[in-house]
Amino acid sequence: RRRTAILISGRGSNMAALLAAAADPSYPAEIALVLANRADAAGLARAAAAGIPTAVVESRPFGKDRAGFEAAMSAELDRHGVELIALAGFMRVLTEGFTSAWAGRMLNIHPSLLPAFPGLDTHARALAAGVRLHGCSVHLVTPGVDEGPILAQAAVPILEGDDEAALAARVLEQEHRLYPAALAWVAAGKVTLQDGRAVIVAPPAPTGQAL
Ligand code: GAR
Numbered sequence: 001r002r003r004t005a006i007l008i009s010g011r012g013s014n015m016a017a018l019l020a021a022a023a024d025p026s027y028p029a030e031i032a033l034v035l036a037n038r039a040d041a042a043g044l045a046r047a048a049a050a051g052i053p054t055a056v057v058e059s060r061p062f063g064k065d066r067a068g069f070e071a072a073m074s075a076e077l078d079r080h081g082v083e084l085i086a087l088a089g090f091m092r093v094l095t096e097g098f099t100s101a102w103a104g105r106m107l108n109i110h111p112s113l114l115p116a117f118p119g120l121d122t123h124a125r126a127l128a129a130g131v132r133l134h135g136c137s138v139h140l141v142t143p144g145v146d147e148g149p150i151l152a153q154a155a156v157p158i159l160e161g162d163d164e165a166a167l168a169a170r171v172l173e174q175e176h177r178l179y180p181a182a183l184a185w186v187a188a189g190k191v192t193l194q195d196g197r198a199v200i201v202a203p204p205a206p207t208g209q210a211l
Helices: 013-022 043-049 066-079 096-101 122-129 164-187
Strands: 002-008 029-036 054-056 084-087 106-110 133-140 150-157 191-194 197-200
Touching: 002 013, 002 043, 002 164, 013 029, 013 043, 013 164, 029 043, 029 066, 029 164, 043 054, 066 096, 084 164, 106 164, 122 133, 122 164, 133 164, 150 164, 150 197
Parallel strands: 002 029, 002 084, 029 054, 084 106
Antiparallel strands: 106 133, 133 150, 191 197
16 A cells, blocks of 8 residues: 555545545555644644544745745655655645655645636636536646646536535535545556656556656
């Protein structure tokens, strides 16, 4: 089982979905660490209650020194023998140095159908744009924010009368379904990159760049 760290900044509902999936011994990833960049991240207590090691590396004291913050995080990741990273509501932009070091081994979940609506406030922006379909994406993390190869997506309708909260809840339900599936593919070695795109294979393909 691939030793996986989940990085969070807040509530941690996606983290909880990953923990639930990984509680099954046949799941190809085991959660070795939940790391938060804020001591007040609510997900920390949830992880601790599930018996998962937790760590806090506060980003705030580092200010604009992102590399310094990442070095402190890396020390924790190393200490726990982490092989894969799942960003789950982790609200810090990572440097090229960090994303390169973890290329092909770091996933993120984003609450839109990428490449539409990268960045923040995705549900409000989807409503304002008048799109009829919205959703979530799991992608590999590359230096460009929300730009990495897409592993999996789920779509939901936008319904008459939706507000941001209603839409967010509909998308979140799909996030909790999608992320465990996508992490399992990566942990099981079923993802290869071809021409910068993620290809899901079973069993691992003999060609292509294995991750
Ligand atoms: C989720 O909707 C996730 O997709 C989003 O934040 C929420 C975290 O909720 N992530 C981003 O916006 C990343 N930029 P959670 O803490 O309950 O998983």
